[in-house]
Amino acid sequence: MSAVEARVAQLEEIFLRFELKAESDADNKTGGPLVPRARHYELAQALKEAGWTSYVAVVASHWLEEKKGETVVDVEHFEVATALRSVGAGTLVAKWRVRLELNEDIDSLFPLFAGADWQEREQYDLVGVSFKGHPDLRRLMMPDEWVGHPLRKDYAIETGCAPWR
Amino acid sequence: MAVAETPPAAPVTPAAQATPIAPVTQVAASTGPLVPSGPPRDGPIPPIRAARTPRTDCKPTKAFVPEPHLDLSTYEADADLMTLSLGPQHPSTHGVFRVVLYLDGEQIVKAVPYPGYLHRGVEKLCEKLMASNITPIIDKNDYVAPMTNEQAVNMAFESLMGVEVPVRARYLRTVLAETQRVASHLLWLGTFGMDLGGALGGGTSLFMWCFRERELILDLFENLTGCRFHYNTHTVGGNRHDVPAGWPEMLHRTLGAIDERLDQYLGMLEHPIFSARTKGVGVIDADLALELGLTGPLLRASGVDHDLRRDAPYHAYAEVDLKVFVEDAGDCWARSKVRIEEMRESIRISRILVDNLPPGPICSTKPLKMVGQHKLPPGQVYVGIETPRGELGTWLIGGGANKGSSPYRLKIRSPSLHACAVIPYVLPGCSLSDAIAILGSLDPVMGEVDR
Amino acid sequence: MAVKDQLAALEAERNYEHPIYDVLARFPGLDIATTSVDALLEWGAKNSLWIFPMATSCCGIEFMAAAASRVDLDRMGTIVRGTPRQCDVMVVAGTITVKMAPRVKRLWDQMPEPKWCIAMGSCAISGDFYRDIYSVIPGIDIVVPVDVYIPGCPPNPESLMAGMMRLQERVSLKRAGKPVPKDERPETHDKTIVPKIGRFEDRIAKDPNDRTTRLQELSARTLKVQGLELPDESGE
Numbered sequence: 001m002s003a004v005e006a007r008v009a010q011l012e013e014i015f016l017r018f019e020l021k022a023e024s025d026a027d028n029k030t031g032g033p034l035v036p037r038a039r040h041y042e043l044a045q046a047l048k049e050a051g052w053t054s055y056v057a058v059v060a061s062h063w064l065e066e067k068k069g070e071t072v073v074d075v076e077h078f079e080v081a082t083a084l085r086s087v088g089a090g091t092l093v094a095k096w097r098v099r100l101e102l103n104e105d106i107d108s109l110f111p112l113f114a115g116a117d118w119q120e121r122e123q124y125d126l127v128g129v130s131f132k133g134h135p136d137l138r139r140l141m142m143p144d145e146w147v148g149h150p151l152r153k154d155y156a157i158e159t160g161c162a163p164w165r
Numbered sequence: 166m167a168v169a170e171t172p173p174a175a176p177v178t179p180a181a182q183a184t185p186i187a188p189v190t191q192v193a194a195s196t197g198p199l200v201p202s203g204p205p206r207d208g209p210i211p212p213i214r215a216a217r218t219p220r221t222d223c224k225p226t227k228a229f230v231p232e233p234h235l236d237l238s239t240y241e242a243d244a245d246l247m248t249l250s251l252g253p254q255h256p257s258t259h260g261v262f263r264v265v266l267y268l269d270g271e272q273i274v275k276a277v278p279y280p281g282y283l284h285r286g287v288e289k290l291c292e293k294l295m296a297s298n299i300t301p302i303i304d305k306n307d308y309v310a311p312m313t314n315e316q317a318v319n320m321a322f323e324s325l326m327g328v329e330v331p332v333r334a335r336y337l338r339t340v341l342a343e344t345q346r347v348a349s350h351l352l353w354l355g356t357f358g359m360d361l362g363g364a365l366g367g368g369t370s371l372f373m374w375c376f377r378e379r380e381l382i383l384d385l386f387e388n389l390t391g392c393r394f395h396y397n398t399h400t401v402g403g404n405r406h407d408v409p410a411g412w413p414e415m416l417h418r419t420l421g422a423i424d425e426r427l428d429q430y431l432g433m434l435e436h437p438i439f440s441a442r443t444k445g446v447g448v449i450d451a452d453l454a455l456e457l458g459l460t461g462p463l464l465r466a467s468g469v470d471h472d473l474r475r476d477a478p479y480h481a482y483a484e485v486d487l488k489v490f491v492e493d494a495g496d497c498w499a500r501s502k503v504r505i506e507e508m509r510e511s512i513r514i515s516r517i518l519v520d521n522l523p524p525g526p527i528c529s530t531k532p533l534k535m536v537g538q539h540k541l542p543p544g545q546v547y548v549g550i551e552t553p554r555g556e557l558g559t560w561l562i563g564g565g566a567n568k569g570s571s572p573y574r575l576k577i578r579s580p581s582l583h584a585c586a587v588i589p590y591v592l593p594g595c596s597l598s599d600a601i602a603i604l605g606s607l608d609p610v611m612g613e614v615d616r
Numbered sequence: 617m618a619v620k621d622q623l624a625a626l627e628a629e630r631n632y633e634h635p636i637y638d639v640l641a642r643f644p645g646l647d648i649a650t651t652s653v654d655a656l657l658e659w660g661a662k663n664s665l666w667i668f669p670m671a672t673s674c675c676g677i678e679f680m681a682a683a684a685s686r687v688d689l690d691r692m693g694t695i696v697r698g699t700p701r702q703c704d705v706m707v708v709a710g711t712i713t714v715k716m717a718p719r720v721k722r723l724w725d726q727m728p729e730p731k732w733c734i735a736m737g738s739c740a741i742s743g744d745f746y747r748d749i750y751s752v753i754p755g756i757d758i759v760v761p762v763d764v765y766i767p768g769c770p771p772n773p774e775s776l777m778a779g780m781m782r783l784q785e786r787v788s789l790k791r792a793g794k795p796v797p798k799d800e801r802p803e804t805h806d807k808t809i810v811p812k813i814g815r816f817e818d819r820i821a822k823d824p825n826d827r828t829t830r831l832q833e834l835s836a837r838t839l840k841v842q843g844l845e846l847p848d849e850s851g852e
């Protein structure tokens with residue numbers, strides 16, 4: 001068994017423990033399985049213990065609608081995707097998503113990965129998802145007095161800030 | 166009367182006047198005074214710092230945790246705590262980046278970085294543009310290595326759309342990526358030399374040398390793509406410009422010339438002043454490096470053997486046998502060493518691959534004729550590649566505006582962001598002059614941090 | 617040979633044109649020159665333009681390339697300094713964002729008179745394709761007065777050199793008390809450079825019932841976007 005196959009098997013085993021279906025890498029175009037909000041931190045911890053020690057990314061996206069079966073319904077919500085990487089030979093990315101309502105927050109991974117610090121601040125700044133347990137949740141890119149979260153879909157790209165724009 | 170007498174100035178001996186200033190290597194070895202004038206001191210004059218190898222005395226004088234979110238009200242300073250705002254416009258912050266330093270004397274107690282002075286909203290812009298229009302915009306993110314930026318985003322498109330890249334394009338992409346790595350590291354070396362000031366031949370010599378070499382590589386790219394930088398040469402499914410006649414020879418000539426000079430640069434690492442300013446400075450240990458998500462040369466200089474080119478091969482990396490350089494020290498010197506060794510390896514690989522360019526088409530998709538030709542189906546992919554600065558990832562969610570030819574969300578995971586996030590952990594405990602050396606050795610590109 | 621003849625011979629030998637020779641009369645064998653103080657000052661002013669690099673992004677790298685070995689800006693008497701208080705020219709090379717603009721203004725105010733500003737690259741001129749983005753200043757002339765525009769994305773080092781020479785002409789004109797022509801701000805053609813990413817007005821006109829557009833309009837209203845002329849809802 002090559003190093004990659006071993007990693008894939010390990011990942012499947014962990015996901016199984018969390019009652020998730022791991023997709024194979026070739027047709028994994030869903031961004032990973034959906035994880036309940038409560039188990040997000042737990043999953044990250046289990047992965048870290050199993051060797052996914054490098055923090056890759058957190059991606060929050062803002063959705064205005066959702067597909068329920070065949071129909072599309074207007075439900076404004078967030079989706080937060082996280083990716084971790086195992087280091088060395090046969091490196092593999094483990095990724096999963098968490099669905100959030102507008103007013104919900106998500107556990108910060110800062111206690112596990114110091115690298116989550118700035119990435120989470122960035123997502124808070126640009127998308128407006130708040131991370132519970134982050135020690136220093138401030139805006140990262142925009143000035144502190146900025147109003148609104150630019151990467152939300154209802155934020156117009158040319159929204160300006162007086163007097164410069 | 167107990168008036169302290171000022172000691173008389175030592176007479177300047179004619180012999181000392183006549184002696185020309187010794188080369189720095191000799192001064193470092195002897196313990197003699199650099200300039201023989203001035204009041205005599207008690208005991209032998211300590212050698213200049215060059216004689217010390219790994220520094221142990223840069224430990225903070227009082228016990229404190231180098232903690233990024235240190236509460237300053239609990240810290241008792243010897244003197245008044247001084248606040249120094251470094252940046253956003255400072256030559257050694259490599260762009261527009263601001264670090265607020267809290268200083269206890271010469272020693273840094275806390276460092277708070279403020280990025281975002283170059284936030285250009287690229288991710289929002291990409292949600293409005295079509296896949297084919299995104300490449301030239303992404304070029305401007307990491308403006309020191311635009312080639313690898315283009316590759317990262319186009320590989321994400323290809324992965325989402327399920328497009329195959331022809332073998333010739335894969336080889337060419339590898340050559341371009343590796344050549345770009347040499348250019349990028351050269352720029353780093355030049356600016357690092359400037360940051361260290363007098364350490365390397367008065368600061369600007371190294372800068373001039375490195376730019377001389379870098380211009381040669383830019384000529385090479387200009388010959389291929391028509392641009393000095395911001396090439397826009399990659400597209401979905403391959404490259405847009407095929408190798409012109411005589412280009413491989415030109416590449417051999419250029420890289421051969423640079424390869425010869427690399428020995429000089431490697432020799433410079435042994436320069437006593439250079440090692441004094443970099444050895445033992447800004448140590449990042451392997452655990453911290455991993456936890457902070459550092460990648461690329463920064464991670465490898467901390468002793469972690471990890472390189473996406475070898476561990477998860479893309480392009481044509483599986484076909485070459487790539488040597489990965491790892492250093493254990495994790496200090497500025499190790500980072501310099503890893504980068505210079507990487508240049509040599511990149512040159513070797515490019516020269517091998519350009520000789521073995523397989524024949525065939527360069528692009529598997531049709532040239533762009535109409536708007537919205539490339540459709541991004543709904544779905545999410547993450548593609549990470551190894552750029553000169555580390556893992557550059559693209560998280561792409563398809564099926565956006567313009568009838569699905571724009572991404573719904575495009576997130577760029579930039580290695581420089583993580584490199585800058587290291588600052589609050591490394592700077593506390595160092596002296597102010599070390600801060601500049603550490604910032605330089607991290608090699609951040611602000612366009613990529615802020616995007 | 618009379619001095620006059622010698623001078624004429626020297627004049628004939630001269631194989632390059634430097635403006636200084638129009639005002640200096642050289643005496644052979646002696647290192648003496650005579651000129652008017654004005655001409656000397658003018659010559660000095662335009663050949664010692666010290667640069668303050670406001671190099672924020674990619675154009676900054678081309679600026680560095682211009683200052684480095686191949687093009688070597690230094691031979692025009694320029695020195696790149698890190699502090700605004702010693703400089704005559706500010707070269708704005710790169711995108712200026714909302715967060716950076718107040719700093720640019722402050723650094724500009726710190727420069728001593730007489731001072732000049734060069735806008736290098738499309739970003740500094742007009743914001744380039746970041747023009748419509750929330751965080752980017754559409755052109756640096758909103759913040760500081762610009763004397764010379766150098767278009768390009770990025771301009772070649774040679775273009776920067778040409779721009780510096782254009783600036784030198786202006787400096788000597790100003791020194792001589794003559795009117796200094798103002799550079800026209802380069803127009804960005806509607807169809808070429810700026811991608812139509814769709815401003816509000818366009819989007820609303822195209823599909824007034826599109827949900828995202830309506831939402832964005834709403835947010836723009838609540839955020840009190842400057843300079844937006846949206847259709848008045850109350851009249852409907």
Ligand code: SF4
Nearest residue numbers: 674675737738739769
């Ligand atoms: S004009 Fe082009 S090269 Fe210059 S800063 Fe703007 S995007 Fe970069």
